[in-house]
Amino acid sequence: MGSRRTARGAMSLLGAFALSLGLASGAGLVEPAPAAADSCYTWGQTLSRGDSGSDVRELQVRVAGWAASGDPVNIDGVYGPETANAVERFQRGYGLSVDGVAGPETYGQIYALQDGDCTPAHFAFSEFTSGDGSGFSGGNTSASNVRTNVLRNMWKLEAMRHKLGDSPLYVSSGFRSVAHNDAVGGVPDSKHTYGTGVDLTGAHSLCDLARAARSSGFNGIIGPGASGHNDHTHLATRSGRYWNAPDCF
């Protein structure tokens, strides 16, 4: 991903940023965590409403799981009200100062959650690869696009996991190659073949998963009561809303 290529340049920016903030606000400032986050992405400036650009986009990916119910955050690089509200919910969710502005404390929390490969702490790419051993290849879009889509879902799931009391969510099916999707009886052109669909089971009831997904940025939810969905809850990032879990809501 492009974010990795920019990480080194961003490190020097970070130093200047932390220094200038330190001079301005004195002791007690929580500075962004170093090193571990830098191999993925480091923000060099505070971001707030009205800002735009690739650093906003990177932020949006990380807070997309803190959307309003039924109103996903667009990953569009524009820091509008939805992004500010998501940042507020993220801050509240992790016990930070709540102001809807992404600064050192917010970045520090993201760095604490973020692994060197940009995945959130509790999810790994290996959980999402196609069940036939084809990795992220053989789908209805490029492996690179699949990886991007999977990463976006992972951050939404990280938020869901935290809201559900930090207990594990299990991915029973992530990306599927077209061949694997056919083999397991998936619908043609399934979201799984793009990496935008994910099936969950877990310690929680399937309805608890479906309910939590509504305010975690998932526009696609198919769960208990829907045909073929009584043993998992299917979540998807999609353009229009499709929620079908009649036994739950």
Ligand SMILES: [Zn+2]
């Ligand atoms: Zn599914």
